[in-house]
Amino acid sequence: MILAPSRPGIYARGSETVDHILKAALGVLIDEGADAFTLRRIAARCDMKVGNVSYHFPRKEMLIQVMLDEMLESYDKLLEEMVRKPGLVAEERLKLVIILCLDDIQTKRTTHLFTELWALANQSAFVADRVRLFYGKVHEVIGEYVAQVNPALSADEVHSVALFISASMEGSTPFLGHQKPWAHKMPVFTAMAAMSLVHLAKTVTSRDLAGLMTEAA
Amino acid sequence: MILAPSRPGIYARGSETVDHILKAALGVLIDEGADAFTLRRIAARCDMKVGNVSYHFPRKEMLIQVMLDEMLESYDKLLEEMVRKPGLVAEERLKLVIILCLDDIQTKRTTHLFTELWALANQSAFVADRVRLFYGKVHEVIGEYVAQVNPALSADEVHSVALFISASMEGSTPFLGHQKPWAHKMPVFTAMAAMSLVHLAKTVTSRDLAGLMTEAA
DNA sequence: ACGAATATTTGAAGACTGTCCAATATTGTT
DNA sequence: AACAATATTGGACAGTCTTCAAATATTCGT
Known part of the structure; x- marks a missing residue:
């Protein structure tokens, strides 16, 4: 520990x-x-x-x-601020979190810090641990809304969907983040992410997640 | 140059x-x-x-x-090998590329190299340039299939979709890559990615990509 | 305002780093 | 076999790095 x-x-x-x-x-x-x-x-x-x-x-x-602790704590606060929006249903909140996250990814601070962190986590157990804890919270927040828009999913399935949503967003960092080659496409990326990820959260079934690779090739 | x-x-x-x-x-x-x-x-x-x-x-x-040049060249070859699969329609090929990419991300080599590269690209113009060129090719390969499954899209829209697909996959690296916290969930992640991203490629419309933030909040 | 606790500067040790050079060894050609 | 081109060694160089200890300056409770 x-x-x-x-x-x-x-x-x-x-x-x-x-x-x-x-x-x-x-x-x-x-x-x-x-x-x-x-x-x-x-x-x-x-x-x-x-x-x-x-x-x-x-x-x-x-x-x-x-x-690192102070920095991730500040992102925790940011995450909680995203949640505290009154008068929205789960689907709207999920969409809003996606938009706000992608917005934050465009800042120099987030673009640079998290790419550095992902690299450092390869070698440092401490960094790896903190990164894991931080994204665990991210998945919780997203998972809460996923569970609401798709009550049929189990807790583990909810986490899988939240993980996918989170990873899809984070993946934009090295490509559409601050001063990255396709930064100018962030608006259309955000539109696609909001649409596609919300649709996934609403429509994915336990069957989809269980079938797996049976019909891969 | x-x-x-x-x-x-x-x-x-x-x-x-x-x-x-x-x-x-x-x-x-x-x-x-x-x-x-x-x-x-x-x-x-x-x-x-x-x-x-x-x-x-x-x-x-x-x-x-x-x-770096030799390394990215080896990934170029890998990418071309993915493409050369006979007797598949565009949708199947797109799905296969997604599966193979996520498979490759699970290797220690890819997980570590690309996270390091994304960080190095923040400071080194040379690394940034090579990374941009490499992913440009990735987008081309993916875009080819996107254009086939969704002929109504313009070239720019095709690229946007390819960019989203690519970023969604790459985003799994720091979280489900080699020895990462949620590596054990890569199978279900792959299933979700294949389903969700192929569905997006097939169903997204110019309207979806043009509307943008008009109904964000 | 005195004195102890804390803060800051200074200087230096020891271990690194990339680069360079002269001496030696190996290779390939004639 | 001889000879030039190439490869390898070992060491020196000027930096940088973290860490530490002693000397000085500042702060705060009394």
Whole structure:
């Protein structure tokens, strides 16, 4: 089990410095990539010496872990804000979540951070764990609406559909995300996703998910 | 315009060495990630000294470019092999391509390489360019079948649908790829993808793609 | 305003990195 | 067999990186 490291910074000044470091670290990762994610660049970004970063985060790994936790927490909040829309039925909510997610994917922040995260998860058990937990929540949110528009599905089937919807959206990141080759097609992509994925959620049957590969070729 | 660097290695021995270096480099990227992608690790993997790698590839960037070109070329071949299946109508071919692509995504090689590539494309214009060219071909292959199952679509609309199909499949990589959290759900994911994406290709209309956000909220 | 706790700077250690070069070994051709 | 072209080794180089310890500066409760 991997636990969340507690955040350093006792005095008001130190606490602010920790804020600056974390913000700068995220900025470096977004703007310059994992390759440039060094203490020196992070320190330079908040006009500070390397030793000070090293003082507040004795190990670089700690900085990464705290930064990742805060970042994913902010996305959790974003996700919850999407949900809190009054006066909508499940199908409308599902459609709205799709639209808002694809909208967020277009930001530089999300496009860069999540592509980096998917790569880092290949090697780092910590990153892989946090990514898994985060998307688990995403699937829960989406699954809630899937279950409502298609009550016949079992809990596991609902999760499978939510997983497909989530993956379909995330897959747009490297291709239609911020400054990606087909970014200009995001509007039509969104229209297709909303239509196709909502239709899938409403019409898919246990039979569809059970039959599997029997008639593949 | 970025050109493909020509491959060094004049004598038979040197040519073999270049092969080993390229294979080892790809192995390092797959097994240990971009962070461990150093000349020394690559050299160690093929029992050779750093200076020799440096001799065959005077700049590290050259090694990266040659490696990436050869790798994407191998995927091009794989893609063409998928296409050459006799006696199938367009819909069956589309379904088969989806199944084979998702099958390939489950390999460690593809799961790791493409997630790394998407991240590297954020910073490297060269990687971004090659990724764009590669997926351009993917869209062409898929688009060919989309156009056949849905002749009413314009060329641009066909590409949009192909882009959506491709992105939906690629999106499975970080979640259902090799040793990813929901890898065990790839069979049901494949069933859903084949059904849903083929249905989309057959039934989507110009109207669907033009209406856009008019009734979003 | 004093003094302890905290923050920051400075400097340096030790381990990396990519690149380069001279010496040596191997290859292919004549 | 001789000889030039190519390949390989081993080491040096100037950087960079993280980490650490000592010295200095700042903050906060008293």
